[in-house]
Amino acid sequence: MSAETTEGRKTVRVGTRKSQLAMIQTNSVVASLKKLCDDVDFEIISMSTTGDKILDTALSKIGEKSLFTKELEKALDDGRVDFVVHSLKDLQSTLPPNMVIGAVLEREDPYDAVLMHPKHATKCLADLPENSVIGTSSVRRVAQLKRKYPHLKFESVRGNLNTRLRKLDEDDMYSALVLAAAGVKRMDWDSRISQTLMPDECLYAVGQGALAVEVRANDFDTLALVSKLNHEETLLRCVTERALLRELEAGCSTPVAVYTEIKDKELYLTGAVLSLDGSECLKETMQTALSDTQTQSSSSADQQQYVSVVAQTISHQALKAAEDLGIDMAKLLISKGAGDILAVARQQNAEGEKK
Numbered sequence: 001m002s003a004e005t006t007e008g009r010k011t012v013r014v015g016t017r018k019s020q021l022a023m024i025q026t027n028s029v030v031a032s033l034k035k036l037c038d039d040v041d042f043e044i045i046s047m048s049t050t051g052d053k054i055l056d057t058a059l060s061k062i063g064e065k066s067l068f069t070k071e072l073e074k075a076l077d078d079g080r081v082d083f084v085v086h087s088l089k090d091l092q093s094t095l096p097p098n099m100v101i102g103a104v105l106e107r108e109d110p111y112d113a114v115l116m117h118p119k120h121a122t123k124c125l126a127d128l129p130e131n132s133v134i135g136t137s138s139v140r141r142v143a144q145l146k147r148k149y150p151h152l153k154f155e156s157v158r159g160n161l162n163t164r165l166r167k168l169d170e171d172d173m174y175s176a177l178v179l180a181a182a183g184v185k186r187m188d189w190d191s192r193i194s195q196t197l198m199p200d201e202c203l204y205a206v207g208q209g210a211l212a213v214e215v216r217a218n219d220f221d222t223l224a225l226v227s228k229l230n231h232e233e234t235l236l237r238c239v240t241e242r243a244l245l246r247e248l249e250a251g252c253s254t255p256v257a258v259y260t261e262i263k264d265k266e267l268y269l270t271g272a273v274l275s276l277d278g279s280e281c282l283k284e285t286m287q288t289a290l291s292d293t294q295t296q297s298s299s300s301a302d303q304q305q306y307v308s309v310v311a312q313t314i315s316h317q318a319l320k321a322a323e324d325l326g327i328d329m330a331k332l333l334i335s336k337g338a339g340d341i342l343a344v345a346r347q348q349n350a351e352g353e354k355k
Contacts, residue, residue: 010040037225045081086213103230106233108210111204113196115179118169128176135156137156178202206242237261255272286332
């Protein structure tokens with residue numbers, strides 16, 4: 001962590017994106033840490049990322065990884081900040097070699113939410129007229145919703161949440177938006193949610209609804225500090241989701257969707273891979289037992305990583321079981337043809353990028 005100030009207190013610098021939602025999320029993390037350690041001061045340093053600057057192109061067609069994290073990770077690597085707060089779904093499943101996820105906080109609602117144009121306020125997607133346009137920047141949502149609601153059209157919508165909501169309300173282009181429910185709720189826009197999309201309609205994105213704290217792998221003081229924020233169930237669910245994504249070698253340009261839950265000490269994972277138009281869909285469900293054994297906290301280089309996650313106070317057996325479940329799910333989907341579906345999706349997005 002940073003050097004002590006003249007008052008004998010440590011100041012920890014926290015990196016974040018500049019958007020209102022990112023600031024809300026980062027402030028909530030800092031507030032939680034302040035409750036746990038009253039001898040540390042926090043300085044929030046905000047910045048714009050590539051994904052924040054390129055607003056005229058669908059995310060899947062930009063053709064660059066780490067759209068919302070690269071600038072933040074550079075600041076972390078340079079030592080300008082001590083940790084970074086991310087929406088976990090923005091983080092690549094493989095981080096730079098000197099970076100780790102030091103904490104995953106309790107998950108907010110992971111589902112997708114439908115926000116209607118005011119003229120359709122009482123409706124849900126099934127009620128909308130033929131060829132109504134739905135705004136979403138996610139190929140995962142489009143692929144699934146085309147299967148469920150073939151009478152609708154889908155168009156990309158970019159910008160921060162405030163911008164997207166303004167486009168919905170003030171323009172006549174979109175009949176509805178589909179957004180992550182977590183972001184909508186963190187903005188206190190719950191009253192705008194007309195419909196929540198359940199797993200039979202739309203599986204969610206890997207890590208959706210969870211916040212992650214990224215730290216330099218050798219910064220053991222900061223790792224010890226942020227590890228107090230870990231939420232065990234959320235972390236285990238997200239480890240299995242991220243392991244699936246990593247093993248599939250998939251990203252935001254490919255429709256990969258998940259659903260996870262823990263019941264009776266069993267971790268359940270549903271994973272799906274779809275074609276961009278939704279015409280092909282491979283979906284499977286698997287489960288694994290979780291160990292109760294607790295692992296002693298450690299601050300040395302022998303700490304184990306599971307899809308770039310370091311969790312000092314959670315059973316390594318449970319973490320390994322979660323990671324193995326995601327890997328096994330990926331292998332099952334690949335054996336059924338997922339690799340070919342993903343390859344075609346990548347090619348189609350690359351062709352769209354060139355146009």
